[in-house]
Amino acid sequence: LALLLDNVERLGGSWQRAAQISLFxxxxxxxxxxxxxxEQIGAMDEVAEAEWISREQALLEFQQQSGLGEALKELPDNPLPGVVLVTPREVDKVTLEALRLRLAELPKVQQAQLDLVWVERLTAILNLGDRFVFGLTLLLxxxxxLVIGNTIRLHIENRRxxxxxxxxxxxxxxxxxRPFLYMGALYGLGAGLLAWLVLAYGLGWLNAAVIRLAGLYGSDFALAGVPAGDGLSLLLGAVLLGYIGAWLAVARHLNELEPR
Known part of the structure; x- marks a missing residue:
């Protein structure tokens, strides 16, 4: 789930476009x-991209998307202004509002518009995903x-x-x-390796459907695989959890095993 959330966040362009600032x-x-x-706006550190839409281009797009093409042709003059679409580097409400106020003071800018509702919804969704993954991680x-501790306890009973x-x-x-701690670490290592293989295969299997779906939207987006650093962290974490689980199980039952 954490990797899937990271892949969703990789859709930075789509997230950022939801928080674009329109300068009329x-x-x-x-x-x-x-x-x-x-060009001036594009050189700012807070800006990832700035796009210029001329009055003629804006009118053409409006004619195509509104379905009022014939009616608009009867207008004596083009009523639409030129627009600069600003894509920010960071999707943060406070930062975006400060950038909007800064851009609104530039010459020839009549209005700077930002839909903060989309930004708040986006931030809430990502925060919800982070909290859900964190909570699920604690449960797992x-x-x-518990599983490794119970397994080690059974081994202790068999060797009482x-x-x-x-x-x-x-x-x-x-x-x-000592041997039970080694056993717990080995269980963790085996579980980590198995989880890494299943995760890599699962992402590859899911990626085929993601690529087809993205292609229908004219995008080349694809899921990223399991980074080597994340895989090694997974192995290390599994080994440590296996070791800790074994230590807790042995510490609990060792005092009960006194010679009679």
Whole structure:
């Protein structure tokens, strides 16, 4: 789920376009002034992209999308102003509002418009996804500790007589505990490797459908695989959880196994 959320966030262009700032210029702004303003805005650090839409292009798009093409041809003059569409680098409500106010003060800008509702919805969705993944991670960690702890407990019960003999001849708790800790770490390593393989195969299987869907929208988006760093972190985390689960299980039951 964390990898899928990361892939969703990779759709940065789509998220950012939902938070675009539209700068409506004054009617008397010329083509050269609009292009110059676009270049000025595009050079700002907070801006990822700036696109200039001339009055003629805006009217043409409006005719195509509104279905009022014939009626608009009867107008004596083009009533639409030139527009600069600004795509920000970061989708943050406070940052975007500050950028909008800054852009509104530029020359020839009559109005700077930003749909903050989309930004708030986007931020809420991403935060919800992060919280859901974090909560599910905690549940899975506890489940893994419980499973490995129970598995180690069964091994301890099966070797109860052996452990009592070892302690009877002077074996220390550390000596008795060590093989079970190794066993827990090996269980974690095996689980991590299996999870990595299943995750890589699952993303590859899902990616075929994602590519077909993206192609229908004229996009070349594809799911990213499992990064090597994330895979190694998965293995390390699984080994540590296996070790911790084994240690907790042994610490709980070792005191009960005193020689009689």
């Amino acid at each position: 210029l004054q009617i008397d702004a010329s083509e050269a002034e609009g292009q110059a303003l676009r 960690v506890m489940a893994l500790l 007589t052996e452990i009592e003999v070892i302690k009877l001849v002077g074996g220390t708790d550390s000596y008795v505990r």
